Amino acid sequence: MKKQAGITMTIMLYLMAAIAIAYVIRIGGNYPTGVDTMCHVYKGDVLYHAIRQGNWYPLYDRFWYNGVQMMRYWAPLPVYFLAFCQAIAGGVDLEGYLVFVSLVFYLGALVWLYIGIRKNRLVLGAFMGGLWFFMPNNLYALFVEGNLPRSLSMVLLPLFIYFVSEYLFENDWRSLIMAVPVFVGIALCHVGYAGMIALAMLLFLLVYRILYHRTGKCIPVIVSIILPFMIIGIWLYASLKGGITSTDSSQVMKGFFQDAVISLNPLRRLTRGNTDFYFGFAAFAVAVFGAFCSKRRSMTGFWAALLIFACTTTSMYAVLSKLPGSQYLWMLRFISIALVMILYSFMMWTSLKRGFVILCCVLLVLDCIPSYGLIWHGIGERTAKENMQLSADASLITKARSITKQRVALMDGSRLGAMAPYLLTDYDEEQTQGTYGAGWQSAATAVNIVELNEAVERGFYPYLFDRALELGNDTVLIKISELKNGSKDIPDVTNAAKEQEFTLVQYNNSFLLYHREISTVFGTVCKYDGLAIGNAAASLTYSYPDITRGDSANLDDYTFAELSGYKVIYLSGFSYSDKTKAEKLVKRLSNAGVKIIISGDGIPQDAHTKERDFLGVSCQDIYFENGYPILYTAQGELDTLLFDKENAQWKTVYFNGLDQADGYLYDSGMRVDFAGTVYNDNIVFIGLNLSYHYFLTKDENVGAYMDRLMGDQLNSLPDRTIVPLKITYRSDEIRIESPRDNVNTSLAYHDIFHSKQKLLSEHALTVVRHGVTVIRLKYPYVMQGMILSLAGIIGYLFFILWLRRKHHDLVTKEKRPQEVKG
Incomplete structure (x- = not known):
């Protein structure tokens, strides 16, 4: 009875803390923070409104990247979860974000509490539940990177580690069965992060094999990791056909290593702010302490975590970069995985004296304090909506939206993160189409976007305005600092704009706004x-x-x-x-x-x-x-x-x-x-x-x-002609009426486009013939995905039978000596 009362009290405290976190963030007015946060908030908002119209899986969003498959290349579960949070918040996306943050804390805390109850470490489990959200690297992922999918997956991560550990150390085969659906949830939150967890678990199993000299249990754990990827095949197969997998991530990978001193320096956050990944000095100290002083059962997680930490250092880049598939080894993203292993191993260390337990807990709490600024910004003078309006005005986005007939090329070098495309396409219920967006890996026009960025940064301004027009932009908004020579280049930019009939409509100290007056939706016909x-x-x-x-x-x-x-x-x-x-x-x-x-x-x-x-x-x-x-x-x-x-x-x-x-x-x-x-x-x-x-x-x-x-063969610009079009969008159809043949519609070309009329692709853009072209939107690779998912489900059922049989054989083998003795 006393234990039940304690559990109930802890759950209520978690609930109050979750509400307090949302309140503290809200009164600051400086939210949402995070580079990619608004990318995910935008997707949740789009899905929320699509569901209200009866479309539970929108295949296509026309407002970003000249048309993008929003749900294809990024795992869908966080989008549905954000839409759910928005529904709880009364349909307001910014309020839905606060609900999301609160639920990430609350659900994550409940997971640790559940583990504490199951391991008969209720007090320590309750402490871990309150601590997990505030671990510096977790706060960094949520409030600096704005990686909401990874933050949601970290709710489930401790549960997965728990189930796998129960199988390895307690011979509980049912726990490994439960690990599969948990890992399915993680993969549906962030498939790339699920892959990182899979690699970390291989390292964990290697340490386990060295300490226990057992191999029989490693294979079932590996199978439990592979099966979830198969089960989500209906989505995963299509996702892997293009998108991020078709891009070179080697240079990105290089940026996810840093000096060990930076990762462990607790004072750096006080002098430089929360600008770097932080492993945690306290967590590292606990891991070292446990690796050398704990019992073998808890030692596995400590050593695996230390090996992961070693792999995050810059000295390991030269080694890991030589491995196949190394472009996806973004090692600093592994930090939270290592932290779960440390905290769970600390919980399993039952022989540790209470005084040392308290000391370690105090150190962990103290190490979180310098990161408080990621949540508490003081009491703001303006609301979040008012701050957004100021940003939209200062960046000339408000003016750009008011004059644009078709599309805006917003070229700020991603200085405003995902906030800029959000302000352009989804803020204040007004929507304007953009050539840019956030999460460029999902853009069919990724190459076109890179070319526009190169043109701005290297000073090829005639090229910039010509290709911007090809992409259907009647408005071009440029951040002055992105120009090759800054403000010195403004005359050159303006002259290049005039060659394409763009005029400088408005400017300030930071931005230049150019617009070409075109009265209708348009495509182009071009002779190079x-x-x-x-x-x-x-x-x-x-x-x-x-x-x-x-x-x-x-x-x-x-x-x-x-x-x-x-x-x-x-x-x-x-x-x-x-x-x-x-x-x-x-x-x-x-x-x-x-x-x-x-x-x-x-x-x-x-x-x-x-x-x-x-x-x-x-x-x-x-x-x-x-x-x-x-x-x-x-x-x-x-x-x-x-x-x-x-x-x-x-x-x-x-x-x-x-x-x-x-x-x-x-x-x-x-x-x-x-x-x-x-x-x-x-x-x-x-x-x-x-x-x-x-x-x-x-x-x-x-x-x-x-x-x-x-020779004298080329003109300064190609002969590009504006062609008026009529384009109608429905949830599963795009209808285009063109007065001419071979018109580049400026719509990104996708493999989900199907039409009885002939469709062509030029520079990743859709080209249509004269007359009416009806494009049907169909989910890609349905049969291949269904086969993979069906194989995964069948494999899961056989996996259950296999584990059950192994357990039965083990029990029978243990009983035989007793029967012989009797």
Whole structure:
């Protein structure tokens, strides 16, 4: 009775604490905080309104990224949970966020309380429940990163560790059965984080194997981790076809390691604020104490946590980066997993004297105090809504929304995080479509967005406004600090805007707002004079907007009829299946008057000779440092700028086999050719990676040389024509009426688009023919996903029978000696 009263009292205290947390955040007015918070709040709001209209799984959202599959590439459970929280809050998304934060604390606390009850450590379990939410790394994930899905998954994480540990240490096979649905919930919160937990558990099992010399129990645990991924196959299969899995995350991975001193310094938060991941000095001390002094049963978690900590340090990056799949080893994200192992192992350490238990608990609490500023911001003078309005006004978003007819390109370098696209598309019940959003991994137009960002940062402003128009933007909003030379570039930006009929509508010290008056929804028809083919070819298009990026890097994917319509073709990083056929195509095009520019640095390696050659011209490696030597051309010496600082070591190529050399240099007294022609004057080879040097430095002399090599073939801008469209959206259908053929609608092209009319894709955008085009939206890869989920469910049932049989055999084996003895 006394125990039950204590449990009830603890639950009530948790409830009051959850309400207090929401109240403290609300009175501060400075919420929601977190880089990605509003991305998730926005999705919850969209789902909430979709459900109210009877659509429980919206396939498509037209307001971000020129149309995006909002539910496909990010796990759906947090979106439904946020929609649920918003419903509790009366349909107000910001109030729903406060409910979300409160429930993350409350549910997480109840999980630890449940574990404490089950382990007969009620007081310690109650303490852990109150502490877990406030662990510095957990607060950092929720209030700095704004990773709401990971915060929700951390509610379930202790429960999963508990069930697995019960199986490993207590031989409770039913616990491992319960671990599977718990891990399904984690994977449906954040599949990437579930993968990290899976890797951490392999490390945990390795330590277990070393300490206990057992292998039989490891296999069932691994199966219990694999099965959940199969069970959610109906969603996971489609999610893995594209999105984040198709992008290179190696550079992102590098940023998720840091010095051990930073991870363990408790005072750094007082001097620098909560700007870094923090493992926790107290948690680390408890782990070291437990690793050397605890019993074997609790030692496993302590050692596994310490190994995870070691892997978060910068010295381990060089090692881990060599592993297959290393681009997903964002090790600082593993910290909370290690913390669960530490706290749970601490709870299992039943032999520890009460005085030491109290001392460790006090240290853990004290270590949380410097992070209090993430929750408490004082009593604010304005409400959250008023603060948002001020941000919208200061960033000119309010004005942009009022003048935009179709779409806004909001280019702030993500300085405002997910708040900027939220203010544009969902704030104050007003919605304006945007080319940007938050969570770019789900964008079909990710490459287009990167190109716009490059154009702003490197000063290619004519390209910027032309491609912004292609993406359907009649408004372009630019943060001045994102320009290559800051405010000095404002005249150049404004002049480039005028070439595309954009005018500077409004500006302040931080932002420039440009708008082109177009009275209707529109698409474009464009005639380019040049085509860039290859993975390394796109860099030339920034300097020459009249050159378009080819959608394929393989020459075999293009026909003579298609390519002969261009005046200039630039090849760099291209490929082919049949070298002879590719060479014949290039010669035929040159005979037809098409100028072919071939970058030597982008010539593929011959499959047979392993040499890099094309049309009888071979490439030879050469190295420079800081800058080129004196270059000689048919027009005299070519004086060039130094290399870009980040590319001071320059590995490139020169040529052997040119029919007529146009450029050369002397290397150790020997003349080598870096530019010239072969076959006829229309096939031009250029080496030394000059085109990329021009992209990086905008070297005017190199630009003039490139102009001469290409001839007077290109215009400053492509011939782009505005075409009025009528577009109607329904939950499962998009209807487009076009007065012309081959109109780029500016809608992102998705594989869920199905139409009886012919659909084309150009630059990841949807192209339609004359007349009415009806696009049906259909859930992708249904059959494959259902097969995977069905296999997972059947596998789970067999898994239960297998564990039950193993347990029965073990019990029978233990009884036999007793029967013999009797």
